[in-house]
Amino acid sequence: MNKKPVYWVGSSKQDLSSFPQPVKDVVGFALHQAQVGEKHEAAKPLKGFGGAGVLEIIEDHDGETYRAVYTVKFQNAVYVLHAFQKKSRKGIKTPQSDIDLIRESLKAAEKDSKAELKSKETSNAKRP
Template identity: 70%
Template sequence: MPEDVQDIFGYALHLAQGGGKHPQAKPLKGFSGAGVLEVVEDFDGDTYRAVYTVKFGTAVYALHCFQKKSTKGIETPQHDVELIKTRLQAAAAHANGGKK
């Protein structure tokens, strides 16, 4: 991932840790009410995404960062959605002291 993109994603996470929200952060479709946000950044003809959640107390969990390679427009590829769901469940278990 290019350094400029990493800087933007890092700043978005930094703002989230302080209770703020990056101007590019928006709810990830399909995760309503889960406090799952994504930041999308275009760089040199490629699109990158960072997905995180602020749902669990004061912790911010980075769930997935990836280069979008789908040819289906702006839709998030299904395998990435499934990975985000799995990591969201793991974050919930961690925030709950390991209990599911």
């Protein structure tokens, strides 16, 4: 099976790099599994995004909660849309500002995926 590349949208890679190492290890392994078409046991569909194409990994460490959101909707790559530390102590709901950022990142990923696939079609076309 081909391993899909991981593309980082916006500041997601930089944000993830600030997480504690045990959290980075879990997210890294989950992304590796996504690259080969599998799903990590901690990966759950993010509500409000229409199915299992947008997944969220929630990992607790030292009393703090960290989240990484990625999509497997596109055939060319796994896109990491957002990585953040949950600030609120109340409830499990993802803050609206983070949902908005994830939506923007998903649009950017879709645009990138379409452009990459179109580029591959053009480069694979037979020349006269």
